[in-house]
Amino acid sequence: MVINNRYTGKFMHKIEKTKDGRYDLSGADLSGADLSGADLPWANLSGATLAGATLAGTNLPLADLSGADLSGADLSGADLTEANLSGANLVKANLTDANLTEANLSGANLAGTNLVKANLTDANLAGAILAGANLAKAILVGVILAGANLEGADLTRVNLAGADLSGATLAGANLAWAIMPNGERHS
Numbered sequence: 001m002v003i004n005n006r007y008t009g010k011f012m013h014k015i016e017k018t019k020d021g022r023y024d025l026s027g028a029d030l031s032g033a034d035l036s037g038a039d040l041p042w043a044n045l046s047g048a049t050l051a052g053a054t055l056a057g058t059n060l061p062l063a064d065l066s067g068a069d070l071s072g073a074d075l076s077g078a079d080l081t082e083a084n085l086s087g088a089n090l091v092k093a094n095l096t097d098a099n100l101t102e103a104n105l106s107g108a109n110l111a112g113t114n115l116v117k118a119n120l121t122d123a124n125l126a127g128a129i130l131a132g133a134n135l136a137k138a139i140l141v142g143v144i145l146a147g148a149n150l151e152g153a154d155l156t157r158v159n160l161a162g163a164d165l166s167g168a169t170l171a172g173a174n175l176a177w178a179i180m181p182n183g184e185r186h187s
Helices: none
Strands: 002-005 011-014
Touching: none
Parallel strands: none
Antiparallel strands: 002 011
């Protein structure tokens, strides 16, 4: 697979699969890379720099993105099912319509991130920073938000049924029409 810079179109990186069939890009600097639509299941991108990268529609189930810098990256429509994004920097990233079912985002920084209509069913966001994030119409069924910072977040019409909000900060968050953990609609 060849990776080009989305701004210049110039060649950045050529990656090959390891013996176990995975891509290993751990620690790689892929700032501004265009990986849109790439098929990277089980890829190791731990500690990689993907700031401003385009990963729209990318297939990344079970990928390891722990500690990765994805600030300002476009992950709209990406499949991150069961991916490990613990401690990742996703500040102002675009995760519109992304599938983050059972993903680990514990301790991740998602301040100002766009998560409109994202599926975060059973995801772990314990201790995550979601201040100012837009989660309107996101699916948060069974999500763990224990100790998360949701100050000023837009949670309009989200489904939080069965979610763990223990110790979460919700000051200034918009919960209009949200389905709360007890199954009742917030007005």
